[in-house]
Amino acid sequence: MSKRRIYLNAFDMNTPGHQSPGLWAHPDDRSHRYKDSEYWIELAKLLEKWRFDGIFIADVLGTYDVYGGSRDTAVRHGVQSPVNDPFQIVPLMSAVTKNLGFGVTSSVTHEHPFTFARKMSTLDHLTNGRVGWNIVTSYLKSAAVNMGLEDQIKHDERYDIAEEYLQVCYKLWEASWEDDAVKVDKLNRIYADPEKVHDIRHEGKYYKVPGAHLSEPSPQRTPVLFQAGASTKGRAFAARNAELIFIGAPNIAAAKETVRKIREDIQKTGRSQDEVKILTMFVPIVGRTEEEAKQKYEDYRQYISKEGALALFGGWTGVDVSGYAPDQVISYIENDSIRSTLENFTKINLDRPSTVQDVIDAVGIGGMGAAAIGSPEQIADTMEQWVNEAGVDGFNIAYAITPGTFKDFGELVVPILRERGLVPEEYEGNTFRDNLFGKGDRLPNHHPGKQTKVLQLN
Amino acid sequence: MSKRRIYLNAFDMNTPGHQSPGLWAHPDDRSHRYKDSEYWIELAKLLEKWRFDGIFIADVLGTYDVYGGSRDTAVRHGVQSPVNDPFQIVPLMSAVTKNLGFGVTSSVTHEHPFTFARKMSTLDHLTNGRVGWNIVTSYLKSAAVNMGLEDQIKHDERYDIAEEYLQVCYKLWEASWEDDAVKVDKLNRIYADPEKVHDIRHEGKYYKVPGAHLSEPSPQRTPVLFQAGASTKGRAFAARNAELIFIGAPNIAAAKETVRKIREDIQKTGRSQDEVKILTMFVPIVGRTEEEAKQKYEDYRQYISKEGALALFGGWTGVDVSGYAPDQVISYIENDSIRSTLENFTKINLDRPSTVQDVIDAVGIGGMGAAAIGSPEQIADTMEQWVNEAGVDGFNIAYAITPGTFKDFGELVVPILRERGLVPEEYEGNTFRDNLFGKGDRLPNHHPGKQTKVLQLN
Numbered sequence: 001m002s003k004r005r006i007y008l009n010a011f012d013m014n015t016p017g018h019q020s021p022g023l024w025a026h027p028d029d030r031s032h033r034y035k036d037s038e039y040w041i042e043l044a045k046l047l048e049k050w051r052f053d054g055i056f057i058a059d060v061l062g063t064y065d066v067y068g069g070s071r072d073t074a075v076r077h078g079v080q081s082p083v084n085d086p087f088q089i090v091p092l093m094s095a096v097t098k099n100l101g102f103g104v105t106s107s108v109t110h111e112h113p114f115t116f117a118r119k120m121s122t123l124d125h126l127t128n129g130r131v132g133w134n135i136v137t138s139y140l141k142s143a144a145v146n147m148g149l150e151d152q153i154k155h156d157e158r159y160d161i162a163e164e165y166l167q168v169c170y171k172l173w174e175a176s177w178e179d180d181a182v183k184v185d186k187l188n189r190i191y192a193d194p195e196k197v198h199d200i201r202h203e204g205k206y207y208k209v210p211g212a213h214l215s216e217p218s219p220q221r222t223p224v225l226f227q228a229g230a231s232t233k234g235r236a237f238a239a240r241n242a243e244l245i246f247i248g249a250p251n252i253a254a255a256k257e258t259v260r261k262i263r264e265d266i267q268k269t270g271r272s273q274d275e276v277k278i279l280t281m282f283v284p285i286v287g288r289t290e291e292e293a294k295q296k297y298e299d300y301r302q303y304i305s306k307e308g309a310l311a312l313f314g315g316w317t318g319v320d321v322s323g324y325a326p327d328q329v330i331s332y333i334e335n336d337s338i339r340s341t342l343e344n345f346t347k348i349n350l351d352r353p354s355t356v357q358d359v360i361d362a363v364g365i366g367g368m369g370a371a372a373i374g375s376p377e378q379i380a381d382t383m384e385q386w387v388n389e390a391g392v393d394g395f396n397i398a399y400a401i402t403p404g405t406f407k408d409f410g411e412l413v414v415p416i417l418r419e420r421g422l423v424p425e426e427y428e429g430n431t432f433r434d435n436l437f438g439k440g441d442r443l444p445n446h447h448p449g450k451q452t453k454v455l456q457l458n
Numbered sequence: 459m460s461k462r463r464i465y466l467n468a469f470d471m472n473t474p475g476h477q478s479p480g481l482w483a484h485p486d487d488r489s490h491r492y493k494d495s496e497y498w499i500e501l502a503k504l505l506e507k508w509r510f511d512g513i514f515i516a517d518v519l520g521t522y523d524v525y526g527g528s529r530d531t532a533v534r535h536g537v538q539s540p541v542n543d544p545f546q547i548v549p550l551m552s553a554v555t556k557n558l559g560f561g562v563t564s565s566v567t568h569e570h571p572f573t574f575a576r577k578m579s580t581l582d583h584l585t586n587g588r589v590g591w592n593i594v595t596s597y598l599k600s601a602a603v604n605m606g607l608e609d610q611i612k613h614d615e616r617y618d619i620a621e622e623y624l625q626v627c628y629k630l631w632e633a634s635w636e637d638d639a640v641k642v643d644k645l646n647r648i649y650a651d652p653e654k655v656h657d658i659r660h661e662g663k664y665y666k667v668p669g670a671h672l673s674e675p676s677p678q679r680t681p682v683l684f685q686a687g688a689s690t691k692g693r694a695f696a697a698r699n700a701e702l703i704f705i706g707a708p709n710i711a712a713a714k715e716t717v718r719k720i721r722e723d724i725q726k727t728g729r730s731q732d733e734v735k736i737l738t739m740f741v742p743i744v745g746r747t748e749e750e751a752k753q754k755y756e757d758y759r760q761y762i763s764k765e766g767a768l769a770l771f772g773g774w775t776g777v778d779v780s781g782y783a784p785d786q787v788i789s790y791i792e793n794d795s796i797r798s799t800l801e802n803f804t805k806i807n808l809d810r811p812s813t814v815q816d817v818i819d820a821v822g823i824g825g826m827g828a829a830a831i832g833s834p835e836q837i838a839d840t841m842e843q844w845v846n847e848a849g850v851d852g853f854n855i856a857y858a859i860t861p862g863t864f865k866d867f868g869e870l871v872v873p874i875l876r877e878r879g880l881v882p883e884e885y886e887g888n889t890f891r892d893n894l895f896g897k898g899d900r901l902p903n904h905h906p907g908k909q910t911k912v913l914q915l916n
Binding site for chain 1: 672
């Protein structure tokens with residue numbers, strides 16, 4: 001049996017019913033409390049108690065409006081709607097924890113890199129080095145049009161913009177203020193040495209940022225970099241830059257194939273495989289016995305919003321199946337840019353083509369990821385299987401109901417993972433990065449962010 | 459003696475040495491702890507204990523680089539440099555308080571109104587209706603260039619942009635989601651009624667936002683609106699929109715003149731005078747006796763950074779006095795756009811023209827505002843005098859040292875103001891707005907934000 005450490009991440013969003021459309025209506029679900037600071041404070045304490053490495057907060061800047069050609073389904077069923085800003089909940093959670101990491105989603109079309117870099121540095125300061133950034137390139141047209149963009153920027157160009165956006169951030173985070181720039185020398189009345197603060201002089205295709213970073217160096221400088229792109233260009237971007245890569249796969253075979261491709265891409269960049277952790281989305285539905293778990297699953301299933309599941313599917317794939325019968329087969333999709341998402345669904349049942357009903361079943365609990373139902377031992381066995389067979393490093397645990405799913409998993413499964421030596425009892429580093437990789441707070445030396453240089457004329 | 463209630467606001471910034479350049483180096487000053495969440499948590503508790511109405515967090519998106527033609531002075535002396543994001547500290551403070559309000563500065567050139575409106579709604583939800591927005595139009599060229607703007611946008615156009623930016627926000631906050639749109643009806647599985655969620659269909663000169671707000675209605679909907687513009691166009695903007703107006707005046711005569719102009723402007727808009735509170739910046743340096751206060755002031759004065767004061771002055775006025783002797787008179791400034799700021803300084807000593815040294819003395823402790831030195835009774839008398847003679851509604855209290863200035867004021871002066879019936883013992887409302895005006899959580903009916911309508915076609 002493998003003794004490889006399993007990384008545990010919780011997956012949530014500042015919205016009701018994140019990856020389990022309709023389950024906000026379950027009597028035990030508290031996701032409608034997303035507006036209440038106590039929900040986040042209690043969740044953070046719970047996750048740190050069970051030694052989750054981090055919590056990853058998803059985000060979208062639009063409403064799912066492909067299904068039926070309107071947002072009505074998403075609004076009615078609370079399908080990631082309404083959706084609040086993911087940043088403001090991090091300080092609430094960091095104030096009541098010491099080690100839990102926080103991955104926050106922000107799109108490169110959301111905010112200018114000059115102010116975004118300051119926002120991230122601020123959070124890294126206030127959390128003592130516990131933030132990560134999930135880099136996304138906004139996939140919803142309903143987001144783009146509200147930001148004044150005529151239509152969504154083309155998929156490939158989005159990654160060109162993302163690459164330059166990252167360059168600007170790297171320069172601000174890594175190269176603008178030297179390590180010993182800040183003195184806070186009260187005796188000699190020197191706050192910082194201006195000779196050690198440098199303009200970044202960035203002039204690119206999309207951004208022009210001549211000045212210095214507004215923030216002094218934070219514990220990690222660059223936040224831990226998350227990425228979830230599954231397309232060829234997205235994977236290449238992730239292979240160069242990301243430290244945590246999230247995948248969503250309905251089964252081990254599909255995950256294994258995705259992991260293989262990602263590892264190949266990383267190989268090509270010259271980075272070491274152990275600098276990148278791959279986590280797969282996973283909804284554990286656990287009971288004290290297998291029977292209890294199955295009952296729990298059947299109970300949850302009653303709350304799945306079928307239309308809500310198809311609204312999510314519509315937003316992810318661009319495909320509106322509102323006119324189709326449940327047994328309609330979904331197979332021939334001739335659009336490359338959405339294939340990467342759709343492949344996951346067409347592989348739900350490998351022995352036959354997927355139907356609309358298959359999509360509802362798959363998306364209904366756990367969205368794009370896998371669900372596992374069983375006793376604590378069975379769930380732990382399944383997780384080991386994913387690690388050993390698919391080669392993932394850990395799990396991005398989404399909820400069927402919140403905080404119930406996290407609580408059940410913590411109380412019932414984590415003790416078993418600990419017994420098996422797969423999850424450490426204590427946190428092992430001071431910052432999020434150090435905790436994950438055990439090699440200090442900063443990016444490794446040959447990471448492109450660390451390699452970024454600016455002309456030091458002043 | 460007047461029994462008019464005095465409003466108390468604390469003034470801080472996510473930076474060392476906010477309005478008292480150089481005083482970060484005083485042994486008792488803790489402003490260099492701005493990166494530490496505990497600084498903000500302790501401050502919020504202190505302010506609520508002494509029943510401050512709110513805390514106002516200033517911000518700049520650039521470094522003061524007019525003095526001597528470089529940012530070196532600002533960096534060396536910690537003059538509002540480095541400067542972190544003002545938003546992330548609000549959830550830290552709101553989690554440990556129940557009634558304190560939070561005014562956050564955000565420039566209309568910082569972020570697109572679609573995402574900004576969501577950020578504010580999120581904070582209003584998480585704080586249970588305790589946020590305010592200080593609307594600014596970025597005055598530093600060093601900010602504009604880093605945001606990709608070739609140069610600062612012209613002063614007057616900045617207010618045109620601000621006006622449209624506000625229109626977009628009003629539509630999203632006030633008119634997109636009806637009051638009863640959100641059901642959270644678990645029984646019938648309806649999160650929200652799509653018939654009651656409306657696209658705003660905004661098409662203006664600067665922004666095009668077709669969609670609906672991403673957030674459901676928050677307790678206040680529109681945050682309490684702060685404004686500090688002193689120019690003619692800025693005052694007109696404030697008169698139409700603002701609920702709290704901040705002024706900085708070195709003495710009662712100057713404040714009285716500014717208040718008179720603001721009240722005239724409000725008169726013209728048809729709004730009632732009691733819908734707008736005017737607060738003046740004020741640094742109380744208080745001792746148990748007058749003698750002790752004077753000693754305290756002399757002690758603080760030793761830490762003023764002269765160059766730092768002139769760096770602030772340079773940023774505010776655009777005037778570089780680095781080549782001038784301390785006794786150089788500053789009088790003939792032929793630039794209308796900066797006159798509104800400079801007037802405050804040229805009035806420091808009404809009996810003779812101001813010199814460079816006068817600017818250092820004035821700006822050194824309390825920036826653009828007035829400082830008062832004395833026993834608790836003397837400070838309370840001075841405050842009453844400002845209220846009765848200048849017609850201000852209260853004070854925006856900046857620190858000489860933090861949290862010392864706030865602590866001294868709370869412990870020594872607030873009890874006297876209470877005794878005199880000028881400051882209530884308890885908070886009087888549930889939200890920031892209700893606390894300030896006692897007329898509910900939302901904007902009054904004839905406020906332009908409340909008047910905003912959107913076409914309800916869906």
